[in-house]
Amino acid sequence: MTNMADMSKDVLVALERDLTRDFELQKSNRLALDLTRGKPAPEQLALSDGMADVLAGDFFAADGTDTRNYGGLRGLPEARALGAELLETPVENVICHGNSSLTLMYIVTATALNKGLWGDKRRWNLTSPVKVLTPVPGFDRHFTLCQSFGIEMVNVPMTDSGPDMREANRLAAEDDSIKGIWCVPKYANPTGIIYSDECVNELARLPATAAADDFVVFWDNAYAVHDFQFPRAPLAPMATLATDAGTADQIVMFASTSKITYAGGGLGFLAASTKVLDVLEKQMRVFSICPDKVNQLRHARFLKGRLEDHMAQHAALVKPKFELVEQTLRDGLEELDIARWTSPAGGYFVSLDTRPGLAKSIEQLAGETGLALTPAGTPFPSGRDPEDRNLRIAPTFAHTEDLSVAMSVMVLCIKLATVRQQLGPSS
């Protein structure tokens, strides 16, 4: 096998015939495989089953709080401490509330729009349109959230070291309707890259140079501790850098235990300056009396002092799956030189770029074999990948055997779509 671009027409025709035969064979296998969801596998979930017994009838927090009763809107001190550990920020800057960082992002966005985050006159909805910077490819739920509020998204390209900061700085500096930027700084969804120190530094300074005086960095550190190797890969300390840059009131950080303990049965965390927390707490008091502190105590006791051990157990289950993905892609595609993919050292996703114009057709071919791929375009606002070339792979949930089959089928579909494209419509 050689680089597909160098293949002669005859070779391509033969290859297309072979691949089509393999593809028809696969269709007859009637697979039912799914690479769409960044879900933990059952074996990962089982790592936290010890949480069920950890309270042992003692429902009282270290400060004497009866976790079974009302009170404590910001969350239990020991649960907030867990968030502080994840987000590398002082515990007094953390709110632990609900089971979802996405919900907290929604609350912050709604508050920024309608009430302002600072208890002064600034709020986004004083002018229209409201825009935010969206590094792409990125996390589809950030985009859906913006869309639901009518917030316009201005794409910024992702690089191997984070968002293209030249572009981000330029856009933010010249357009005061740009009010924020969405970031997944570690093992970014979907590319899996870690923002470089320089990038984090520039993001910490961005609110100071943005034209809008109510610019907010949404720092969704969903995979803060989801490394495959330990000690953990470092991420520049955003909280410290923001304080140094005088922008601490304009950085809001998020994390959760959805992929540490249970997905949906975990804890959501938010970290911000105390000024912002005061405003958010006042807003949250309207619709919430308190979070589920029993679950907070369970988490705090279960993970205290052993977070890294626990994540190492996850890594032992997840890393081989990523290695399998990498191996299958390399074996099937490297020599042909028809795709580029990321090789993350943590997180939940691999991002793969095909030749332009192929992602949707590959998704469709895969679907015909019974393999569900994440809809092409998902990591882009409104689901529109301008080059139609990006595919997101979520390897964690599948059994290894299924993953192996799924990746082989995916490689087959990529090759088939590419060779057909190269042969042209007449073939």
Add this chain to the structure above:
Amino acid sequence: MTNMADMSKDVLVALERDLTRDFELQKSNRLALDLTRGKPAPEQLALSDGMADVLAGDFFAADGTDTRNYGGLRGLPEARALGAELLETPVENVICHGNSSLTLMYIVTATALNKGLWGDKRRWNLTSPVKVLTPVPGFDRHFTLCQSFGIEMVNVPMTDSGPDMREANRLAAEDDSIKGIWCVPKYANPTGIIYSDECVNELARLPATAAADDFVVFWDNAYAVHDFQFPRAPLAPMATLATDAGTADQIVMFASTSKITYAGGGLGFLAASTKVLDVLEKQMRVFSICPDKVNQLRHARFLKGRLEDHMAQHAALVKPKFELVEQTLRDGLEELDIARWTSPAGGYFVSLDTRPGLAKSIEQLAGETGLALTPAGTPFPSGRDPEDRNLRIAPTFAHTEDLSVAMSVMVLCIKLATVRQQLGPSS
């Protein structure tokens, strides 16, 4: 002792002197008592501690769902069935989400305002102002919620059988900016009354006769099963009546287990027509991936088939406290005829009316002794009781001994404030 209104000046002066002496004595006791919060007592919370073991390592719902993983935004079928039991509605009309019915009320209000509940063009914020009917005295958190959205509140008097429906019907029929009504139909907060069958019937028909075509009945059935005696006191079946009246799309019902299992560590329920649920689910999908299904399974397994038994255990703890309140008020105030109070057969509150103009001063006198009463005016929008006469008593949380002392002090303060008022400012 006789009716205070009939007392001679001399008798009043002597009474004021005695009461003042008792009051000063009480101040020196430096109490630290709190009758403000409708919180379950620790003994009530302990009734649910068996929940911790009920899963016994089996995290799979009856339909095979792994509750530890993502999925199922409307909630686990068996948890929704619990909500259906509380709200007397078919399970397919129930969403079980989050730990708080208040949060669900907020979501419904926000959706009614900004997106509409029906997937058509109707939404409240198309016109301004937006108003709702608020039966008073009522639940302060309903009022705070409205206030946060800028919704104007139009008070309707509460009677012993529910909101004054003549007034509610009249207002809703003549003003199309009135978009809804807040109801706590059983053991209403704070009066403890149960809406009569006729009242529920009229409320079920209200959306059909209201001038607004997007009128919504908020049916907060927070105390649906919180009776002191069993079999439960019946409440007319709102779901059925609404279906019969053709108004099912305009009734949204709420409940939670906050005062069944753990306060904050429980489940929130919402019930509505499937049309409304579809719209709400679409909206909720923006900010939530799924609720905490592990806690849902815990609740469903723990309460299945034994909800009434469980509530009877609560009643055994709560009823004596309400009896103590009733006894102390009757012994201290009945002959003097200076206050009226409710004698609920369930729920969490007793509502007491003093002579007009005294509630705030009684709260203040109590505060001087170290007894915290719920701020006078709390059960009214913006905390303004037009007659300054209503006090809400929350007997559940205190120990019986403390409650006994607290009620004696409250009676003393009521008597002292009343005698001073009757003597006039010159005394």
